[in-house]
Amino acid sequence: MGHAYDESYAARNQADLVALIEGNPLAWVVSGKAEALMHSPLPLRCGYAADGRLSHLLGHLALRNPLAARLREDPMAAAFFLGPQAYVSASWLDDRTQAPTWNYCAAAFQLKVELHDAPGAIRDELSALVAQMEAGRPKAWQLEEMEGRYAHLARHVVAFRAQIVSVHSTFKLGQDERPGDYAQIAEGLGRSQEASLLHWMRRFEARDEEP
Template identity: 45%
Template sequence: MNAHPVYKPATPADVDRMVAAHPFALVISANAGVPIATPLPLLMERDGDGAITLLGHMPRVHPHTDLLRAQPRALAVFTGAHGYISPSWLSDRTQAPTWNYETVQFDIEVEFDDSDAATELALNRLVDHMEQGRPQAWSVADMGARYAKLAPHVVAFRARVVDAYAKFKLGQNERPGDWAEILAGLERTRQQALLDAMQRASPSP
């Protein structure tokens, strides 16, 4: 995963954590030079060799589904914690504003599986992931007979990750004084997700 060294995630586990916490991605394709994009949740799987697969589902009848069947190469973009960094938080008023963020981009090759079993697996895996830890967690089985009516409208797929790019721009190159003031500004403005991300990426030992 290539990125400027200072903004590179420390370990593959950092990427896994971000994608698991922010699974809503944008899948982007091009058809004769015309872009098409579909937002959808994706689950990431990493095998023992580090190879990455994305599991998801799309509407069975949809122009992007048709395009991916014919042209399976696409880009999946995940955005994690992010936010505006205001110079108003800093003692040094000459500093410029910036935007801190986590992003992971996967160059993927999509393969659909039209079987009922694949759809059931994809839906159950996603629901279990999103419901984990919730009081009175919901499951697909709770749909009862409605499941048989709705499930045929989607199709499951796995996407093999061909290449990956991750950039966590989280103030790693800030001066210590500025760093502390930025964290204080995020806390005052209740941007907890970005505050947590920056603290994880802290350049301090």
């Protein structure tokens, strides 16, 4: 079984990371050490430098969330994304000497967070998140539909911009499987209705090509 620090499973390029984040925007954001550790699930968005490089993550959180006060004291944090994942049963394989494993997509970002209390920054972030999550939906909802309720909501949240300090990703998707075993694993996942994970496996299946 592979592990999270095996570089053979790293993202091939920025597009893999962006697809993981956009498809699974709810991340665990963690700050602090040992007994002082604080954590919260938060929806995050990709932010880009002028040259198109993924350079930061954007989001918001409730002021009553203890993580907000912690980030004002210490801006360093981490964000953990877990994408599609599933158990891979050895029962699917003709070769019964093989062991079970787990296929998954994940990424861990080390961040330096800046909180932004300005009403314009908060509205921009909430509007952008809503636009991203509502895109393509029938009768897509817009922030303006809240009317007067928005002002009450906005007083209780803070926006943030988190500079990416480093990133470690793992896309363990059968890259090291023998072709016959890979085909049987894909068939087994298909029977288990793991369509999202199969999509990622096929994305990586052209192992020497860009997606």
